[in-house]
Amino acid sequence: PPVISVWKMSEYWQLVRRALAQFRAHGGIRGSFWQLLRSNDLKTGTLVGVDKYGNKYYEDKRNFFARHRWVEYTHEMNGVNTYWNVDGSMIPPEWHRWIHCITDHPPTSHPPVTRKYIWENHQFNKSGTAGQYVPYPTTRKKIHEWVPPQVSNK
Numbered sequence: 001p002p003v004i005s006v007w008k009m010s011e012y013w014q015l016v017r018r019a020l021a022q023f024r025a026h027g028g029i030r031g032s033f034w035q036l037l038r039s040n041d042l043k044t045g046t047l048v049g050v051d052k053y054g055n056k057y058y059e060d061k062r063n064f065f066a067r068h069r070w071v072e073y074t075h076e077m078n079g080v081n082t083y084w085n086v087d088g089s090m091i092p093p094e095w096h097r098w099i100h101c102i103t104d105h106p107p108t109s110h111p112p113v114t115r116k117y118i119w120e121n122h123q124f125n126k127s128g129t130a131g132q133y134v135p136y137p138t139t140r141k142k143i144h145e146w147v148p149p150q151v152s153n154k
Contacts, residue, residue: 043058043070049106055090
């Protein structure tokens with residue numbers, strides 16, 4: 001019979017312990033199930049901060065670069081239920097810099113400079129809806145559509 005070394009056994013035990021820690025951190029099997037459905041990922045890390053909308057920002061340096069920071073979106077934003085409708089534009093500008101590794105300092109420790117062009121309240125991404133931004137032309141068309149001639153039925 002094959003013999004499993006003590007080192008290999010301790011490696012398996014460590015894997016089981018990490019899996020159980022993941023389940024515990026997300027509220028057991030039920031909480032982990034809903035977290036997987038909502039974000040397709042189970043991660044644990046240190047809470048870095050919470051923005052004014054309720055989004056929670058985490059960091060875990062054990063993960064590789066660009067996967068070591070993540071956000072758990074709020075369930076409601078500006079009176080709109082966002083539990084299943086999460087969007088990357090729900091991150092405010094001050095946290096966008098940190099989550100995309102533009103800066104190493106989160107806004108909780110280094111508050112950003114206030115700018116007049118940063119919105120006070122979040123605006124949802126309206127692409128693909130009736131409220132989307134559509135630029136209007138300021139010059140005449142260079143190419144005109146072909147309109148078929150009208151044929152009279154006599």
